[in-house]
Amino acid sequence: MPAYIIRRFLQGAMVLAIVGLIAFCMFRFMGDPFENILGQEATVADRIALEARLGLDKPIYVQYWRFIGGALQGEFGVSYRNGIPVAEMIAQRLPATLELALVSALFALFLGIVLGVYTAINREGFLANFIMTTSLIGVSLPTFIIGILLIWVFAVELGWLPSFGRGETGILFGWNSSLVTWSGLKSLILPSITLGLYQMTLVMRLVRSEMLEILRADYIRFARARGLSDRAVNFGHALKNTLLPVITIIGIQLGQIIAFAIITETVFQWPGVGLLFINAVNFVDVPIMATYLLLVGTLFVCINLVVDLLYVFIDPRLRFDSSKSR
Amino acid sequence: MPNSSLLQLENLVVEIPTRRGLLTPVNGVSFNVNQGEILGVVGESGAGKSITGTAITGLLERPARIAGGKILLEGKDLSKLSNDEMRPIRGKEIGAIFQDPLTSLNPLMTVGEQLTETALVHLNIQRREARERALQALIDVGIPAAENRLNGYPHEFSGGMRQRVVIALALIGEPKLIIADEPTTALDVSVQAQVLGLLRQLCRERNTGVMLITHDMGVIAETTDRVAVLYAGRVVEIGSTRRVLTQPRHPYTQGLVAATPTTAVSSGAPKRLNQIPGAMPGLMNIPDGCPFHPRCEYKLPACVESVPVLRTDDKGTLACHLTEGVNLV
Amino acid sequence: MEKLNKGMLFRIWDADISYSLRQSPVAIVSLLVFLLLVLAALFAPFIAPYTPFDPASLVLMDGFTPPGEAGFGSGSVYVLGTDDQGRDIFSAILYGMRLSLFIGLMAVLLAAFIGISLGLIAGYFGGWVDAVIMRIADVQLTFPSILVAMLIFGVARGLTPPDIRDQMAIWVLILSIGLSDWVQFARTVRSSAMVEAKKEYIQAARMIGRKRRVILLRHLLPNVMSPVLVIGTISLALAIILEATLSFLGVGAPPTKPSLGTLIRIGQDYLFSGEWWILLFPSLTLLLLALSVNLLGDWMRDVLNPKLR
Numbered sequence: 001m002p003a004y005i006i007r008r009f010l011q012g013a014m015v016l017a018i019v020g021l022i023a024f025c026m027f028r029f030m031g032d033p034f035e036n037i038l039g040q041e042a043t044v045a046d047r048i049a050l051e052a053r054l055g056l057d058k059p060i061y062v063q064y065w066r067f068i069g070g071a072l073q074g075e076f077g078v079s080y081r082n083g084i085p086v087a088e089m090i091a092q093r094l095p096a097t098l099e100l101a102l103v104s105a106l107f108a109l110f111l112g113i114v115l116g117v118y119t120a121i122n123r124e125g126f127l128a129n130f131i132m133t134t135s136l137i138g139v140s141l142p143t144f145i146i147g148i149l150l151i152w153v154f155a156v157e158l159g160w161l162p163s164f165g166r167g168e169t170g171i172l173f174g175w176n177s178s179l180v181t182w183s184g185l186k187s188l189i190l191p192s193i194t195l196g197l198y199q200m201t202l203v204m205r206l207v208r209s210e211m212l213e214i215l216r217a218d219y220i221r222f223a224r225a226r227g228l229s230d231r232a233v234n235f236g237h238a239l240k241n242t243l244l245p246v247i248t249i250i251g252i253q254l255g256q257i258i259a260f261a262i263i264t265e266t267v268f269q270w271p272g273v274g275l276l277f278i279n280a281v282n283f284v285d286v287p288i289m290a291t292y293l294l295l296v297g298t299l300f301v302c303i304n305l306v307v308d309l310l311y312v313f314i315d316p317r318l319r320f321d322s323s324k325s326r
Numbered sequence: 327m328p329n330s331s332l333l334q335l336e337n338l339v340v341e342i343p344t345r346r347g348l349l350t351p352v353n354g355v356s357f358n359v360n361q362g363e364i365l366g367v368v369g370e371s372g373a374g375k376s377i378t379g380t381a382i383t384g385l386l387e388r389p390a391r392i393a394g395g396k397i398l399l400e401g402k403d404l405s406k407l408s409n410d411e412m413r414p415i416r417g418k419e420i421g422a423i424f425q426d427p428l429t430s431l432n433p434l435m436t437v438g439e440q441l442t443e444t445a446l447v448h449l450n451i452q453r454r455e456a457r458e459r460a461l462q463a464l465i466d467v468g469i470p471a472a473e474n475r476l477n478g479y480p481h482e483f484s485g486g487m488r489q490r491v492v493i494a495l496a497l498i499g500e501p502k503l504i505i506a507d508e509p510t511t512a513l514d515v516s517v518q519a520q521v522l523g524l525l526r527q528l529c530r531e532r533n534t535g536v537m538l539i540t541h542d543m544g545v546i547a548e549t550t551d552r553v554a555v556l557y558a559g560r561v562v563e564i565g566s567t568r569r570v571l572t573q574p575r576h577p578y579t580q581g582l583v584a585a586t587p588t589t590a591v592s593s594g595a596p597k598r599l600n601q602i603p604g605a606m607p608g609l610m611n612i613p614d615g616c617p618f619h620p621r622c623e624y625k626l627p628a629c630v631e632s633v634p635v636l637r638t639d640d641k642g643t644l645a646c647h648l649t650e651g652v653n654l655v
Numbered sequence: 656m657e658k659l660n661k662g663m664l665f666r667i668w669d670a671d672i673s674y675s676l677r678q679s680p681v682a683i684v685s686l687l688v689f690l691l692l693v694l695a696a697l698f699a700p701f702i703a704p705y706t707p708f709d710p711a712s713l714v715l716m717d718g719f720t721p722p723g724e725a726g727f728g729s730g731s732v733y734v735l736g737t738d739d740q741g742r743d744i745f746s747a748i749l750y751g752m753r754l755s756l757f758i759g760l761m762a763v764l765l766a767a768f769i770g771i772s773l774g775l776i777a778g779y780f781g782g783w784v785d786a787v788i789m790r791i792a793d794v795q796l797t798f799p800s801i802l803v804a805m806l807i808f809g810v811a812r813g814l815t816p817p818d819i820r821d822q823m824a825i826w827v828l829i830l831s832i833g834l835s836d837w838v839q840f841a842r843t844v845r846s847s848a849m850v851e852a853k854k855e856y857i858q859a860a861r862m863i864g865r866k867r868r869v870i871l872l873r874h875l876l877p878n879v880m881s882p883v884l885v886i887g888t889i890s891l892a893l894a895i896i897l898e899a900t901l902s903f904l905g906v907g908a909p910p911t912k913p914s915l916g917t918l919i920r921i922g923q924d925y926l927f928s929g930e931w932w933i934l935l936f937p938s939l940t941l942l943l944l945a946l947s948v949n950l951l952g953d954w955m956r957d958v959l960n961p962k963l964r
Binding site: 011014015018019026136137139140141142143144145148149151152156163255256259260262263266267277278280281282284286289293296297300301304 | 790793794797798799801802805806808809810812813896899900903904905906916919923926927934938941942945946949950953
Binding site: 217228244 | 417426444
C-alpha cells in the first residue's frame with residue numbers, strides 16, 4: 001500500500017511540474033508587459049530598466065527558478081491590465097468561487113445519491129421513469145442555457161430570486177460569505193443549481209446503475225435467503241457497497257465543478273476567480289491566466305490524491321498487502 | 327429419532343415466460359426431505375435442480391414463477407405465500423448455502439457483523455448475546471482462533487474457511503432445513519471432503535434436514551443418505567443412495583453411475599467409462615413423452631407418446647415405462 | 656444497376672442498427688430533428704433572407720425590431736426580429752448553426768487525426784514512445800476539456816497579433832476544441848492497436864519486409880477504426896456544445912461572425928429590457944440541436960454497446 005501512495009504522489013508532482021512549466025512559458029513568452037506597464041512612449045532605457053527589474057535579462061533556468069520560488073511564496077506578478085498584484089486579486093475572489101463550488105457539490109451529491117437510490121429500488125415506478133427521462137435532458141443541455149432558463153423563469157417572470165451578483169455578504173469564519181445573509185442565500189440558489197445540475201444527473205445515473213448491479217450480486221441473494229429485511233438489504237448491504245465507486249467520482253466532480261464555475265459565474269456575474277479568468281483570457285492578461293492555471297492545477301492534483309487515499313482507506317480489500325490473503 | 331417428513335414437494339412446476347416462448351425448467355418435481363437426513367438432488371447442468379431450490383426459498387426472480395404444485399414445509403404450503411410472508415421463514419426455518427463462498431459474503435462487512443446481524447434477525451436476543459452466538463458459530467464450524475477472525479473480512483479467509491463461514495451463517499438462525507446448492511463445486515478437491523464432512527456432522531447434531539444439490543456423483547456417494555435424480559425438469563428416480571448407486575433402475579441413472587470414475591472403479595476391475603450418447607435437451611427442445619427417450623437404449627413405443635408417472639414401490643421411486651427398471655449387469 | 660441499389664438499400668434498412676432505430680421513437684425523432692437542422696444550416700445561403708455576416712449589409716436603424724415587423728430604417732420585414740446591430744435573427748441563426756457545425760466537424764476531424772495517429776504509434780511501438788504519449792494524455796486528462804480549450808484559445812490568441820485576431824478566431828477555436836479532445840481517440844485506438852499488433856497478419860507483413868509506415872496505414876489502421884465512429888459522433892455532440900459555450904463566454908466566435916452561443920450572449924444583455932426575441936430563438940435552436948444530438952449519441956452508445964447484447 002505505501003508503494004501505491006508513493007506512486008500517486010510522484011504522478012501528482014509530475015503533473016504539477018509540467019503545469020508549472022507551461023505557466024512559466026506563458027508568463028515569459030506571451031503578451032507584452034512592456035507596452036502594458038510602460039505605455040507606448042517607453043524609451044529604450046526604460047525598457048532595459050524594466051527588463052532588469054523583472055529579471056528578464058537573466059538566463060531561462062534562473063528565471064524559471066525564480067518563478068517557482070516566487071510562486072511558492074505567493075508571489076505571482078501583477079496583472080497586465082491594472083497593475084494590481086495577481087495574488088491579491090485572486091485572494092479577494094476565491095471565497096466566492098469556493099463557496100459556490102461547495103454548495104453546488106453538496107447539492108449534486110446529496111440529491112444525486114437520494115434520487116439514484118430511489119430510482120434503483122423502485123425500478124418500475126412511474127416517478128422513477130419520469131426522473132430518468134428528465135435526467136437525460138439535464139445531461140444534454142449546456143450549462144449556460146440552464147442558467148439563462150432559470151434566470152428567465154425565476155428572476156424575470158416570477159421575480160423571486162436575483163438574476164446576478166452575490167447579494168450582501170457577511171463574515172463567516174473570517175471571510176466574506178453569502179451564507180450568513182438572506183440576500184446572499186437567495187443569490188446562491190440559482191447559480192448553485194445551474195452549476196450542480198449536470199453533476200447531479202451524473203451522480204444519480206452512476207448510483208442507480210451501480211446499485212442495480214449490486215442488487216443482482218450473490219451476497220445480496222444470500223442476505224435475502226438469510227431472511228434479512230428489504231431495508232437491511234437495500235441500505236445496510238447494497239447502499240454501502242454502492243457508495244464506494246461513487247467516492248471515486250467525487251474528485252472528478254469537484255474538478256469539473258471548479259472548471260464549469262467559469263460559465264456559471266459569467267451567466268450570473270458572480271464575482272469569483274472563474275469570471276476573473278475568463279476576462280483575463282479575453283484581454284490576454286497573461287499573469288492572471290498563468291496563475292489561475294497553476295492554482296487550478298494544484299487544486300486538481302490535491303483533490304485527486306485525497307480521493308485516492310480515501311478510497312484506499314475505505315475499501316478493506318485495498319488496505320492489506322495482497323500477499324497476505326491466502 | 328422419528329423420521330418425519332420435513333419438506334414435501336408435490337408436482338412442483340416453475341415457468342419462465344420469455345419472448346421466444348414459455349420455458350418450464352421444473353416440470354412436476356416431487357420428492358421429500360426428512361428430518362435429520364441428507365437428500366441429494368443430482369442431475370446435469372440445466373436439469374432444474376437449482377431453480378427447485380430457489381423456488382422453495384421463494385426467491386425466484388421475475389419473470390420466473392411457480393405455476394403449480396405444492397411446497398409443504400411441515401404441512402404448510404410455501405408456494406402460496408407472499409414475499410413478506412416468506413421472509414420470516416427464510417433463515418429461521420429454511421437456510422441456504424450457495425456455490426461460490428467468495429461472492430456469497432459482503433466484501434465490505436466483517437464476518438462477525440454479518441453473523442451478528444443474522445442472529446439478531448432470527449433470535450430474540452440483544453446485540454451482546456448475538457455477538458457471542460456469532461463467535462460460537464465460528465467455533466462450531468471449526469475456524470481456528472475464532473475470536474480474532476470475527477473482525478476479519480471475507481477476502482482474508484481461504485476458500486474452504488469462507489464456505490465454513492457461509493455454513494455458519496446458514497445455521498445461526500437454527501433452521502430445520504438447509505438447501506445447499508453446489509456447496510463444494512468452487513472449492514479445491516482436498517477441501518471439499520472437509521466441508522462436506524462438516525456439513526454432515528453439524529446437520530446430524532442438530533437434526534437438520536439437508537437438500538444437497540450437486541452434479542457430482544462422488545459428492546452424492548460420500549455425503550447423502552438418499553438421492554433424487556433429475557432430468558430435464560423431472561424426477562426420474564429416488565431411492566437410498568446405496569441402492570441407487572449399486573442398482574440403478576432408471577436408464578439415465580444407470581448411465582450416470584457408469585460414467586462416474588469412483589463408482590465404476592469400486593465395483594470391480596477398471597472399466598471403460600461409459601458415456602451417455604447425446605446431450606440433455608435445452609429448455610426449448612424438450613421432446614414429447616419421456617424426456618430421456620432420444621438417448622435411451624431401452625426405448626419402447628410408449629416412451630415417445632406419454633410421460634412416465636413417478637411411482638413408488640418396495641424397491642424405491644421410479645418414473646419409467648419399464649416398470650421394473652433396468653438392472654446393472 | 657437498378658437491382659444493385661435496391662438491394663443495398665434493403666440491406667441498410669434491414670440491418671441491426673436500422674431495426675433498433677425503428678424500435679425507438681426517441682431516436683427517430685432526434686434523427687429527424689437533427690437532419691432538419693443540419694440541412695437548414697447547409698442550405699443557409701439559399702434559405703436565409705439576409706446576410707448577417709456581412710457588416711456592410713446591416714442597417715443599424717433596423718435594430719431591435721420585434722419579430723414579424725418592419726425595421727425603422729429599411730422597412731424590410733424581419734421574421735424573427737433583429738438584434739442590436741440590425742441583424743436578422745432568422746438568418747443569423749441559420750448562418751450561426753452553419754458556423755457551429757463547421758467548427759464542430761473540423762475540430763472533431765482534427766482531434767481524430769491527432770488521436771488516431773498518436774494512438775497507432777503508441778500502440779504499435781510501445782516502450783518509451785508509448786509511455787511518453789500516455790503521460791501527456793494523463794496530464795491533459797487531469798483537467799476538464801473546457802479548461803484546456805479555454806487555455807489553448809487564450810494562448811493562441813495571445814500569440815496572434817491583435818489586428819487579425821477576429822479573423823483567426825474561428826481557426827483558433829477549431830484548434831482549441833480539437834486539441835482538447837484527442838485523448839479518447841488515442842486511448843481507444845492505442846488499445847486496439849496493441850491487440851492487433853500482436854496478431855499474425857502484422858507479423859507476416861513484417862516478415863515480408865513491409866515498411867513500418869505501410870504496416871501502420873494499410874494493415875493496422877482499418878482494423879482499429881470501428882470504435883472510432885462511436886467516439887466521433889459523441890465528440891461531435893460535445894464539440895458543438897463546447898463551441899456554443901466558448902462563444903457565449905466571449906472566447907469563441909467573434910461578434911462579427913456570431914455563432915448560436917454568441918447570439919445568446921448578446922441576447923442575455925437584453926433579457927430585462929424586453930427584447931426577448933434576441934435570446935429566445937437562438938436558445939431554442941441550440942436547445943433542439945443539443946438535445947437531438949445528445950439523444951442520438953446516447954441511443955447509439957446503447958445500441959453499439961456489446962455488453963448489452
